[in-house]
Amino acid sequence: MDLSDEILLIIFEELDNVEMLNSLMGTNTRLDRVLRHPIFTSHLTLMKSSSNGLSHPLDDIMVDRFCSQILPQIHHNIKWLNLESLSMERVLLASDYPNLFGLGLYEINYDAALRHFSGIDIERLNVSIPTNFSSSTLVELHRNVARFGDCLYLLDGRFNQLRSFYVRICIISSHLIYPSSITDNKKELVNLKCFSLISNCGTSDYDELILLLLHRISNLEKLTLYVLLDRYTSFIDGNHFQQDIINQLPRLNKFLFNIYSFINITDLLYQPTNEDIQSTFKNFNDCKISSAVDYFPKEGNSLCHIYSHPYRLKHYHHITNNFPGGLFNYVEDISLFDERPFEHEFFIRLTKVFPLLKKLRVSNEEPQNYKNCQNSNNDNRYSSIIEYPHLTDLSLTFVHEDYVEQFLLDTKACLLNNITLQVGYECLQRVTHNFTNNATRVNCAKLTCLLISQCWRYPKLCDTYFPHVKNVFG
Known part of the structure; x- marks a missing residue:
């Protein structure tokens, strides 16, 4: 007092x-x-x-x-x-x-x-x-909707004074629009000045749905666009933004985006490098833009990820060895995939880039090339141990056993208590030497939940090796 x-x-x-x-x-x-x-x-x-x-x-x-x-x-x-x-x-x-x-x-x-x-x-x-709710005074609306059609319903005139609209859409598909239910999906939205569209599910109807909607918002000043796109012949890049968005919206002064473009490798007109993609943003002087281009021959797929800074999302997915880096103080959930191995140094880099990392999913079936070189110098043994101060959820289901070692060996990783681990039983059994390996005992003792594929087919886990595991799910 x-x-x-x-x-x-x-x-x-x-x-x-x-x-x-x-x-x-x-x-x-x-x-x-x-x-x-x-x-x-x-x-x-x-x-x-x-x-x-x-x-x-x-x-x-x-x-x-x-x-x-x-x-x-x-x-x-x-x-x-x-x-x-x-x-x-x-x-x-x-x-x-x-x-x-x-x-x-x-x-x-x-x-x-x-x-x-x-x-x-x-x-x-x-x-x-x-969606059948209207107001003549509403100026700002935040909505989560199931379909893109629901977004169009909300913009059919029922909120005729709306200036800011923030929408998260589950499915963006032209097959789920139901045009007969929409009062007016062509009229210009002259009062709308701020529009944010976020969707975590892939869509192949970007040009037919999203672009057409953006072109109706003629006085748009601020745009946020976070989407995953299945493309046919070319990635979304700076040239596309300039031609199809910026030139069409003369009042636009702030554009934040996080775009994933997925294309079958055989359908690409040509295979641009990351430098090629970056060069298309040479006229974007108002903000920093990062990009990563990857080709996956075994999968027959390709990916281009572009995003503006600052990055405000809590998740960052589809990270590969071409990850451009930076510092992401908001991200808690990441996923990794590549057809090239993730080495120990890569994981060191991740903990520095994502200081609040809580949830990590790894998908990589390629063995590490340098796993035996890490501790060749005994003086550096402890300096190479990676600490994960916030990690509580770890998925290692579709991985080579090297990545299970990467997180369970106490010479490579220091985990929190209360970890949930998703992993294959046979892989876990090999890495722990049938639950006798002392080098993995410390980190296994920190697990509290195990999600194991078809665990009912296997003998009961060793209770003394996993003393704090309360739940095992198959």
């Missing part, structure tokens, strides 16, 4: 505001005054989120306390509320919110939304409800 109000506010801003309000509001007059500050009470998330992405209500006692005691004291400060369906009605009826301009609604059904928000002016909405 000897601290000034300013210092207390700085401390409170670093903590969970909902927990702090619940714990401290009503303790004494001075703390109440600091806790009611607009900086601390403008944005409230009155729900809990689980690791699988689902939303859950707060405890009833906590919701009752907010509705009866806390919200009436801070209602005029609240500008944004994140709510879930079970407690939404109680919170909204607890007080008036004269300065509220944004709502995040989770696990809510259409009837509930229509009952509470019909006729209400809402400027910003982050909501997961069916």
Whole structure:
């Protein structure tokens, strides 16, 4: 209590505001005054989120306390509320919110939304409800949808003042559009200034669907485009962006992208190098752009990955030996694939590039070339051990056994406790010398969950070798 109000506010801003309000509001007059500050009470998330992405209500006692005691004291400060369906009605009826301009609604059904928000002016909405919902005042919308057609429905005029639209789409396919259900999918979207489209599933309908939609947004100023594309003859590159996007959108001043182009090698008109791809961005002077081009003869496939900086996603997939590097302070989930081996030095590089790495999937059936050279100098034995300070989920299913050694040998890797490992039983058995190898015993003792293909076919794992494994799944 000897601290000034300013210092207390700085401390409170670093903590969970909902927990702090619940714990401290009503303790004494001075703390109440600091806790009611607009900086601390403008944005409230009155729900809990689980690791699988689902939303859950707060405890009833906590919701009752907010509705009866806390919200009436801070209602005029609240500008944004994140709510879930079970407690939404109680919170909204607890007080008036004269300065509220944004709502995040989770696990809510259409009837509930229509009952509470019909006729209400809402400027910003982050909501997961069916598409038959309209507003003449909504200016910002965040949505997750199943199909590209759902995106078109939302842009058919029902939100005629919409200026910013952020959409994540599961499937982008012309076969799932259902044109008869769309009111107007050709009209220009003159009010839309900011558009973000993210999809983690591949599509071959980029030109027919995504480009045609972009060309309707004639006054677009900011574009974010993160997609995986199955292409036919050529990769997406700077020339394509210039001709088909930038030249078509004269007001565009900020363009963020993360594009994967996959093409069958035999269908390529020619095989550009990474330098060729980089040269197509010579006129993009406002941002740094990275690229990686790979050819996989055994698979008969090719890949070109291009992205702008800064990279804000939490995942980075399809990493190969041609990975351009950098520093990715947000990425927690990565996957590796190549038809050339990943050597020990490559994994050293990964831990430096991805300091927050939590989930790693490796797919590579080529043996390492230099695995026996690592510890030839005894003086450097410990300096070559790679630490993975945040890794909790490791998948080594489709790999040569060298990569199982790469992570289980204590001369190569230092793992956290509580690791989930996905691996083939026979490969695990060989690397651990039928669960007797002392060099892999330390890291195996750190495993808490094993996902083993067809483990029911094999003898029971040695309990003493995996003392902390609680679950084994086949």
